[in-house]
Amino acid sequence: MSLKPPDFATLAEMRDMLAAHGFSDAELSELVDPQLGIITGFADVLEQLELLRKMDLGATPPALGITRVKDAS
């Protein structure tokens, strides 16, 4: 299933329904149609995240700190 691209109305509704920061309409529009050149388009990020979601990670846990092996034994 291909994802529907994010639109302004949905993002605005999420903003208004969740206990989230009140980013302006212009800032939410930047996510839908990026102009600042810093953030990759949100739609591209979501597409890549969808590909990652389909990867079988088994029981792999989230990364935590790194332990020095010779000191951990």
Added chain:
Amino acid sequence: MSPELIATSSIATLSRAMENGDTKASDLTTACLERAEDLNPVCKAFTQVFKDTATSRVAELDHGPRRGQLHGIPYGVKDMFDCRGTLTTAGSGVLHDNIAQDDAHAVAMLNNAGANCIGKLNLHEFAYGATGENTLYGTALNAYDKTRLAGGSSSGSAAAVAWGLLPFALGTDTGGSVRAPAALNGLVGFKPTFGRVSVRGVMPYCWSLDHVGIMTRTVSDAALVLQEIATPDPADPGCARSAVDDYVAAAQAGDDLSGCRIGIPRAFFYDNVDTEIRAATERAIHFLESKGATIKDVALPEMTHTRTVSLTIQMPEALSFHMPWLEERGDLYSADFRAGLALGQSLLAEHYVRAKRMLTVYRTEVERVFEDVDALLTPATPAIAPKLGAVSVTTEGLTEPAGNAITRFTSFFNMTGHPAVTLPSGMHSSGLPMGVQLVGRQFGEAGLLRLASIIDANPDFNVPAASV
């Protein structure tokens, strides 16, 4: 020593001169302060200069007992580090009244070792971005070409050392923000293992990826600084408690590389690289081979999604940290950072957790590679320093945002947490420095410094001090 010589000397040279009575802490601090006064209006390295406190401390340093090789050496810190009683602005107007209550752990360790902090250094606002552009303090300029970026986000740290205002500086490295600007300015940039150096007292950008880093003129100098700041910090729950190796000795351990295996990750790290940078990297490989190292190609994890994974961790963590200030003084943030934070708000919790699980996958796969090799070698950056205002960079057919290009080869090792160092590999025909990156095993800082010091000792790879 003349002020000109002080401006280009290594810590080791300055320290020897102090020990021999050829210079004093007061001479070094005065030379650095005067140079900062002359050049900072152009190079934009400092956000604040501690003229009074730095000057008042030299009497104690000149007349007190010598505490080691950093005694009397001036330094600066990226304006993400707390220095007690002074502003920590993170390069942003948001924190115009944020007075630090205490020194960051790394600052306290350096001050205890007798180093003299003479100021705070410029950066990309809140360390968000690799170009180092800053509308509030100005954009730090590359020491070799004033029409080009110093690079970031630790732009002021790189500019201060490369312009000869300081012999060393601290920065933070979340995706290459120490290593990349160091490489673009002909310096050594060192990022230790995740957790090796305490981040207490350092403004967070992304807890999962932030590292304290070091910029110096030589690898031996990086070892000297690391030796002090790697001291375990019981007050930082993420800081390693394990013993600190002798990094200074490791950086002077000779150049016989018999038995050393160096992995070359050809895929991704050697693709779409400037031809001169690639050739310089190949020369470094052949040089290490000539010293007895075994060179072998290795395969790192698939890199297609790594930038998305990094971004998916960065932005929700940054948003979580900044939420209180966003509410109180949100209009003082720059538009680009706010856009990034808005992205962080729009991702799902499952996206974030999956990205954190991908870190485990990356770490595990790279650890497997390190079963067969002792270090990895890549170019530091795919291209020389971009022009001021450049939105994108095209390298061997690949066009990408300037910030992505600057950190293309460094950001992966923030996710895996492996220690990494960039150092010069020679001069590009355009007159700008090129660099290579070495990556070591987790907590393998000593071995990494030894390897880097061997390249650093070969004049074929050194770059001349910038003529500013």
